[in-house]
Amino acid sequence: xxxxxDRYQGMQPGGAAGxxxxxxxxxxxxxxxxxxxxxxxxSPFARWWRxxxxxxxxxxxxxxxxxxxxxxLYLYNLSASGxxxxxxxxxxxxxxxxxxxxxxxxxxxxxxxxxxKPPAGLWPMALSxxxxxxxxxxxxxxxxxxxxxxxxxxxxxxRRRFTPAAGLIAxxxxxxxxxAALMFRFNNPDALLALLMTVTVYCVLRALEGARTKxxxxxxxxxxxxxxxxxxxxxxxxxxxxxxxxxxxxxxLRRRLGQLALAGLAMVVAGGWWVAIxxxxxxxxxxYVGGSQNNSxxxxxxxxxxxxxxxxxxxxxxxxxxxxxxxGGGWGESGIDRMFSGNIGxxxxxxxxxxxxxxxxxxLVTRRANRNDSARAAFLVWGSSxxxxxxxxxxxxxxxxxxxxxxxxxxxxALVGMGVTVLWEERRSVLASAALxxxxxxxxxxxxxxxxxxxxxxxxxxxxVLIAGLAAAAGLVLAGRLGRxxxxxxxxxxxAASLAGPVAYSLTTVSEGHAGSIVxxxxxxxxxxxxxxxxxxxxxxxxxxxxxxPPGQAQGHGQGQNRQxxxxxxxxxxxxxxxxxxxxxxxxxxxxxGLQTGERGMGGAMGGLLNGAxxxxxxxxxxxxxxxxxxxxxxxxxxxxxxxxxxxxxxxVMAIGGFNGSDPSPTLAEFKQYVADGKIHYFIASGGxxxxxxxxxxxxxxxxxxxxxTKVTVDGTTLYDLTDEK
Numbered sequence: 001x002x003x004x005x006d007r008y009q010g011m012q013p014g015g016a017a018g019x020x021x022x023x024x025x026x027x028x029x030x031x032x033x034x035x036x037x038x039x040x041x042x043s044p045f046a047r048w049w050r051x052x053x054x055x056x057x058x059x060x061x062x063x064x065x066x067x068x069x070x071x072x073l074y075l076y077n078l079s080a081s082g083x084x085x086x087x088x089x090x091x092x093x094x095x096x097x098x099x100x101x102x103x104x105x106x107x108x109x110x111x112x113x114x115x116x117k118p119p120a121g122l123w124p125m126a127l128s129x130x131x132x133x134x135x136x137x138x139x140x141x142x143x144x145x146x147x148x149x150x151x152x153x154x155x156x157x158x159r160r161r162f163t164p165a166a167g168l169i170a171x172x173x174x175x176x177x178x179x180a181a182l183m184f185r186f187n188n189p190d191a192l193l194a195l196l197m198t199v200t201v202y203c204v205l206r207a208l209e210g211a212r213t214k215x216x217x218x219x220x221x222x223x224x225x226x227x228x229x230x231x232x233x234x235x236x237x238x239x240x241x242x243x244x245x246x247x248x249x250x251x252x253l254r255r256r257l258g259q260l261a262l263a264g265l266a267m268v269v270a271g272g273w274w275v276a277i278x279x280x281x282x283x284x285x286x287x288y289v290g291g292s293q294n295n296s297x298x299x300x301x302x303x304x305x306x307x308x309x310x311x312x313x314x315x316x317x318x319x320x321x322x323x324x325x326x327x328g329g330g331w332g333e334s335g336i337d338r339m340f341s342g343n344i345g346x347x348x349x350x351x352x353x354x355x356x357x358x359x360x361x362x363x364l365v366t367r368r369a370n371r372n373d374s375a376r377a378a379f380l381v382w383g384s385s386x387x388x389x390x391x392x393x394x395x396x397x398x399x400x401x402x403x404x405x406x407x408x409x410x411x412x413x414a415l416v417g418m419g420v421t422v423l424w425e426e427r428r429s430v431l432a433s434a435a436l437x438x439x440x441x442x443x444x445x446x447x448x449x450x451x452x453x454x455x456x457x458x459x460x461x462x463x464x465v466l467i468a469g470l471a472a473a474a475g476l477v478l479a480g481r482l483g484r485x486x487x488x489x490x491x492x493x494x495x496a497a498s499l500a501g502p503v504a505y506s507l508t509t510v511s512e513g514h515a516g517s518i519v520x521x522x523x524x525x526x527x528x529x530x531x532x533x534x535x536x537x538x539x540x541x542x543x544x545x546x547x548x549x550p551p552g553q554a555q556g557h558g559q560g561q562n563r564q565x566x567x568x569x570x571x572x573x574x575x576x577x578x579x580x581x582x583x584x585x586x587x588x589x590x591x592x593x594g595l596q597t598g599e600r601g602m603g604g605a606m607g608g609l610l611n612g613a614x615x616x617x618x619x620x621x622x623x624x625x626x627x628x629x630x631x632x633x634x635x636x637x638x639x640x641x642x643x644x645x646x647x648x649x650x651x652x653v654m655a656i657g658g659f660n661g662s663d664p665s666p667t668l669a670e671f672k673q674y675v676a677d678g679k680i681h682y683f684i685a686s687g688g689x690x691x692x693x694x695x696x697x698x699x700x701x702x703x704x705x706x707x708x709x710t711k712v713t714v715d716g717t718t719l720y721d722l723t724d725e726k
Contacts, residue, residue, distance in 0.1 A: 059164040063155060066168060070151050070175040073510060074144045074185050079136040080513030083647055084187045086612040087517060087659060088122060089139050090643030091115050092187070093650065095126030096134070102126050104278070106287045107639050108652035110631045113665050115639070116291025116300065116658060118274065120228035121189030134650060139187050146191045147184025150198050151175050154410050157202040158417045161378050169495075170417025174409050176499055178521035179347040181506035183406040186514060189230045190406050196226035197237065198410045201381055204241050208377045211251035213259050220263035224270025231301045232309075233407070234271075236392055240384030248380070250372035275301075288665035290639070290658040295665070309398035338394040339405065346450050346522045348405035348412070350502045352390075354443045355412040358419020359383040361435045365422055378418060386411035402520050424491065427479040437477035440494040444469020447501035453525040461504060469497035516612070517640065612644035618715040620648045623682060627651040631679035634719075635671070637661045637686045637698050645684060654680060657698045668700040675722045683709070685718035 051060030083089035087107075095102035097109040104111065105119030115122070124142035132138045151171045159167030174180055183190045203219035206212060219241070226234030242260055249256045278286070278297045292300040333341070340349045359379060366376035389407055393400065419439075426432035444466050451462035475482065475490025482490070505522035623645060627633040635654035636642040642655035656671070657663050666674065674680050683705045709720040 055164060062164070062168055063171075066155070066171050066175070067148055067152060070171075071144070071148055073175065073181065073506065074147050076510045077513075078140055078144065078185060081140065081185065081515055082136050082513065083139055084136075084515055085517060085519075086515070086643035086647055087115065087639050088125070088187045088189075090639075090646045090653075091119075091122050092125035092129050092139060093134055093647060094652070095119075095122055096129035101287075104287050107290065107642065107655045107658075108632065108646060110652040110654070111287040112632070112652075112654045113288040113639075113658050113663065114290045116304065117189055117230060118228040118297075120225055121192045121230070124192070125187060134647070140185060143184055143187055143191045146195045147175075147180065150180075150184070150191075150195045150410060153195070153198045153202050154413060157198070157205055158378075158414050161205065161374055162418050163421050166417040166421040168417075169420055170413045172499070173351060173416050173502075174413035176502045176506045177348065177350070177406075177409040177413070178502055178505035178509055179403055179406045180409045181509045182347075182514065182519060182521035183403055185510065186403075186519060188403065190403060193226055193230045193233065194406050194410060196222050196229060196234070197385075197407060200226065200237070200241070201385060201410070201414075204245060204381055205374070205378055207259070208245060208249055208372075208374055208381075211249045211255065211259070213262060216245065216259050216263045217266045220266030221270040224267045224272070227267075227271035228274055236389050236407075237385040240388050241381060244377060244380045244384060248372055248374075248377040288658075288663065290655075290663060290665075293664060309400075310392070310396050311398065334395050334397060334400075336394055339390055339408070343402050343520050343525055344405060346453065346505060346525055347402045347520065348408050350447060350450060350505075351412055351416050351443060351498065352408070353446050354439050354498065355386060355415040355419070357435070357439045357442065358423070359386075359415050361432075361439075362415070362419050362422055365426060365432075379415070382411050382414040382418070386415065401518055403518075427476070427487070433479040434477055436479070437473040437475075440469055440476060440498060441473035443498045444473070447498070451501055451504075454523045455526070457508075457523045458504060461500065465497050465500050468493055468500075472497055612640040615644050615648035616715050616717070619645075619717045619719075622712075622714050622719065623649045623653075624651060627681065630681045631674075632681070634682040634684050635680050635701075636684040637702065641684070641686060653684075656701060661698050664697050666701075667697050668704060671697070671701050672704070678723070680722050683720040683722055685711075685720065 049060060050057070051063075091101075091105055091107050091114075094106050094109040098106070098111065100106070101109050101111055102123065103119065105114045105117065105122050107113050107115060124146075125139050128138045128142050129135075151174055154174055155167040155171040157167075158170040180194075183194070200219050200222040203215045203222060207215035207219065223234050223238065245260060246253075246256050249259070251259075275297055278289070283295055289295050289297050289300055291304045293303075338344060339352060359382075362379040363376065363383075366373060366379065369376045386408060389411070393404060393408075420436070423432045423436040423439075427436060447469070448462045448466040451457065451465065472490045472494030475486060476494060479487045479490070508523055509521040623633050627649065628651075631652065632654045633649055633651035634642075634645055635656055636645060637656050638661040639655040639659040642653040646653040654666075654674075656666065658665060671680075683701075685706075686702070705720050705722070708725055709722055710724040710726055712719045712721055
């Protein structure tokens with residue numbers, strides 16, 4: 001393919017040639033980078049609105065319009081999710097009450113146990129609650145702001161090396177990716193992780209422009225904080241990024257390796273300071289490290305949250321994983337097609353085939369460029385990040401949830417934005433126009449397939465997308481023979497057809513509330529784990545999948561009712577109505593300690609493990625009575641269960657056994673001592689016994705409480721008053 005880029009040899013920002021460069025003009029799509037060059041005498045507002053002097057007048061308004069549209073999408077119906085994932089909301093509430101809980105990421109303000117992640121993802125929410133009080137908006141608005149920031153950083157990263165149109169397309173693709181529309185309105189750590197990974201790539205690209213040490217060090221800092229968000233997932237893109245920089249940076253090999261070493265040091269410092277403090281802090285005066293079996297954050301990092309996710313050996317988990325290349329476990333079958341299958345396809349894969357095709361096209365267009373060409377390096381950086389992350393997700397045998405795929409969204413969006421604009425500028429080439437048209441056709445067909453997985457969901461849309469996409473593809477293939485208006489019309493039609501499916505899924509996503517530990521975007525689909533709707537461990541729209549009706553709406557098929565009573569329009573607790581999820585026998589590996597599904601009011605059902613419990617007014621009043629006289633107002637098996645009561649009362653509730661109820665915290669002896677010291681008022685009964693492997697603390701504590709203290713039933717919920725022995 002002979003292209004304009006054949007003449008482009010390593011031009012660097014501002015038009016300066018690189019180490020091996022030939023100083024010739026770059027193609028239109030590979031813009032030289034430089035300062036903003038705003039008018040000297042323009043007002044600050046005019047400079048802000050106008051942007052770069054060299055930009056067309058529509059560029060800055062279009063970018064601002066993208067941010068406004070994204071904000072409106074993500075803010076719409078935000079409070080319908082209530083507290084969303086109560087596990088993290090309770091930790092944010094605790095952090096707003098106690099700086100010690102804030103630092104460690106404790107589940108409660110009395111610091112009994114931490115969440116099973118490092119705390120960076122909690123800090124923005126905890127600060128928001130500390131400043132503005134506890135409520136749904138206070139919990140979820142920081143996540144929306146992270147989504148806007150991710151769109152903005154992605155636009156800046158793509159726009160710097162390519163065109164404003166490339167940046168706008170990338171930002172729009174990211175904004176309407178269904179799993180992004182879900183997770184940038186939800187309080188799991190994945191929103192912050194996606195932002196920090198995008199920042200990392202942005203910094204690496206800035207470093208590649210002129211072998212800039214400062215920007216590579218900032219990339220290391222971003223990865224360090226990403227580690228403090230979701231541990232080893234932050235490191236997935238490190239090998240390809242380091243390799244691309246080592247090969248492509250425009251400086252000597254010795255300097256490149258030295259810069260990478262400095263970036264690695266920055267990463268260790270940015271992510272390691274907190275780890276060092278936690279490991280050196282006396283265990284007796286800090287909370288137990290949730291998710292670990294030995295009260296060690298390093299064990300958590302390399303075990304349950306690390307290698308265990310890869311090989312499926314997750315001590316303390318509720319079940320195993322995929323078990324090899326095609327081993328279908330409780331977390332879905334692993335394999336090369338995992339990102340395209342079942343529920344997962346509708347979360348992320350709408351434009352994944354297009355991104356892969358455009359990655360190949362971009363590398364072909366830049367194939368004759370010199371080693372340090374920054375346009376080709378951009379394709380390598382975004383493409384390798386996508387391939388590495390998708391590859392790990394596809395074959396990991398441990399816990400895998402559909403919403404993890406939000407990590408792929410920025411990489412896919414960048415490749416689409418860059419690739420489309422590159423091929424558009426080369427469209428007079430037969431091969432380029434064919435590649436562009438073929439990409440649109442493949443995308444339209446794949447959207448047709450994904451939309452067909454939910455047979456009663458907008459049945460007209462899949463045929464409209466297919467017909468419009470194929471028509472646009474034909475027009476783009478003939479781009480060299482058609483007039484400009486016809487070609488522009490075909491391009492607009494192709495873009496609309498490509499985005500129609502994800503836009504529809506995203507609109508469906510924001511129109512519903514989502515709560516619990518396992519959530520999915522879009523409508524219920526056939527092929528999701530647990531059957532239509534993705535019930536059970538795979539998510540879906542039943543009591544386990546985490547969809548909620550917005551306040552005031554009637555319960556529909558497969559929909560649960562949103563609970564009222566919490567700040568911001570609902571407690572964010574799971575529905576008890578709608579379809580039931582899987583039974584214990586269907587769950588991956590069974591639940592710890594015999595927890596059962598389908599039990600109401602007891603808090604120890606599957607809802608108690610994954611989604612929390614319904615806390616009614618009478619129970620809330622009982623727990624709050626004289627609560628300030630105790631360190632913990634109550635104790636309950638499992639973090640989600642405890643979180644429900646803590647959010648209702650805003651008083652510390654001890655989570656026995658951590659998230660899965662399987663952590664050895666506290667031991668029976670420790671719990672007895674807490675009770676003897678008068679630190680816990682109530683024990684909240686659960687449907688199962690809890691406890692970790694071998695039936696330790698949770699089951700022992702439950703048996704001891706039941707045999708020792710007086711049972712009190714409050715509006716269907718069983719409590720034990722730990723100050724009143726039988």
